[in-house]
Amino acid sequence: MKPPNFSSAAFHRDAHAVLAQLRREAPVCKAKLTRWQSVYVVTRYADVDALLRDERLVKNPRNALGDDAKREAVWMPKVFRALLKSMILSDEPDHRRLRGLVQRAFTPRRVEALAPRVQALADELLDALAGAREFDLVARFAEPLPVRVIAELIGVPPEDLPRFQAWTRAIVRAPTPFNMLRAAPAMRGFLRYIAGLAQARRQEPRDDLITGLVQAEAEGERLDEEELVAMVFLLLLAGHETTVSLIANGTLALLRHPDQLALLRARPELMPTAIEELLRYDGPTVTSELYYAREPIQLHGVEIPARAIVLPAVLAANRDPAAFERPDALLLTRAPNKHLAFGKGIHYCVGAPLARLEGRIALETLLRRLPSLRLAVPPDALRRAPVPIVNKLRALPVAV
Numbered sequence: 001m002k003p004p005n006f007s008s009a010a011f012h013r014d015a016h017a018v019l020a021q022l023r024r025e026a027p028v029c030k031a032k033l034t035r036w037q038s039v040y041v042v043t044r045y046a047d048v049d050a051l052l053r054d055e056r057l058v059k060n061p062r063n064a065l066g067d068d069a070k071r072e073a074v075w076m077p078k079v080f081r082a083l084l085k086s087m088i089l090s091d092e093p094d095h096r097r098l099r100g101l102v103q104r105a106f107t108p109r110r111v112e113a114l115a116p117r118v119q120a121l122a123d124e125l126l127d128a129l130a131g132a133r134e135f136d137l138v139a140r141f142a143e144p145l146p147v148r149v150i151a152e153l154i155g156v157p158p159e160d161l162p163r164f165q166a167w168t169r170a171i172v173r174a175p176t177p178f179n180m181l182r183a184a185p186a187m188r189g190f191l192r193y194i195a196g197l198a199q200a201r202r203q204e205p206r207d208d209l210i211t212g213l214v215q216a217e218a219e220g221e222r223l224d225e226e227e228l229v230a231m232v233f234l235l236l237l238a239g240h241e242t243t244v245s246l247i248a249n250g251t252l253a254l255l256r257h258p259d260q261l262a263l264l265r266a267r268p269e270l271m272p273t274a275i276e277e278l279l280r281y282d283g284p285t286v287t288s289e290l291y292y293a294r295e296p297i298q299l300h301g302v303e304i305p306a307r308a309i310v311l312p313a314v315l316a317a318n319r320d321p322a323a324f325e326r327p328d329a330l331l332l333t334r335a336p337n338k339h340l341a342f343g344k345g346i347h348y349c350v351g352a353p354l355a356r357l358e359g360r361i362a363l364e365t366l367l368r369r370l371p372s373l374r375l376a377v378p379p380d381a382l383r384r385a386p387v388p389i390v391n392k393l394r395a396l397p398v399a400v
């Protein structure tokens, strides 16, 4: 088969079918991340599970490419280089130090305390839709909810949200040199804004995550200014891009499986296993973020050369018949459910408890308050964003 291009509309039109064929016929496959970048994509559950914990794969390009990393990054606008200090692009020991600074904010107990606030935000968004017959569930509900939650947690004032959303939209496009150049002004604005927020908290601490980071910075060597900005940027971005898709893809999957939807309406206590199954069935990301091979890796007769980019495809692993019974069926009672939607190993999603809470409250509120919710267009008319890594609906028109 022709290797897919992971940022093409053709791939995203039926990602599950393309990935199923790869999993059967070419479980390690050289493909295109963008038109310019080649990657090795791995699709079987056992391989994805193992590679995400394999020390031969690293995140920081410098640890695989050495000095060549600098040459690779020459086209990158300087503002983007500040983000190379983010924990999702770091290896040990930097990664452990950075993660230790924020992990406390996302423990299940601290996150559970946010439930009333998440519920209030979900209700507010649905109140604003009162009387609407048709609306885009992504723009009006799935997107604003996680953005507001993560912004509040970090300490971004609500009045700054519109600016913040415009920036993220510009920045989240495909990671190609062209798009990075195009997004550089937005990025510059964003970074300046975060630095300003940090400055304000140094002078006047509050009970928010950015104050915690500023205090860690003040305590010595634990965090420098670039790392602080990169951390806030990562949390803002990772904290909402994916959760949007848990809510939107999850709603779509339920609307397309009326029997499962009816089951969930009849037995709301199934919500926790339902969320896990929705994450497995059509999760928010196609793959993890980029990994680099530090040394050659042999797998299924293919040699992944040293310095190559490797992408474990969690979306494909989560439908592997070798790991799940009836993998293409949506079964909300499925348990155990060892899906890999949050990754695995040291970079396992730090925000998973928050994502689960938001997904649970969002879907529960949606189903309770909009009992006649249905798709407003045929499923074939829905489009996914033609960008790598994420599995995101551009819009989800629904009717009530």
Ligand code: HEM
Pocket (backbone or CB within 6 Å): 087, 088, 089, 099, 150, 234, 235, 238, 239, 240, 242, 243, 246, 283, 284, 285, 287, 288, 289, 290, 314, 340, 341, 342, 343, 344, 346, 347, 348, 349, 350, 351, 352, 354, 355, 356
């Ligand atoms: C359903 C929603 C979410 C999904 C499916 C998801 C998925 C993932 C995945 C697959 C990874 C590992 C990436 C890799 O190995 O390259 C990851 C890491 C991460 N996620 Fe999430 N995520 C979600 C929500 C969130 C939320 C709400 C936050 C909030 C702060 C968050 C913050 C992060 C961070 C900071 C990392 C990097 C962790 C590290 O490098 O140690 N994510 N996420």
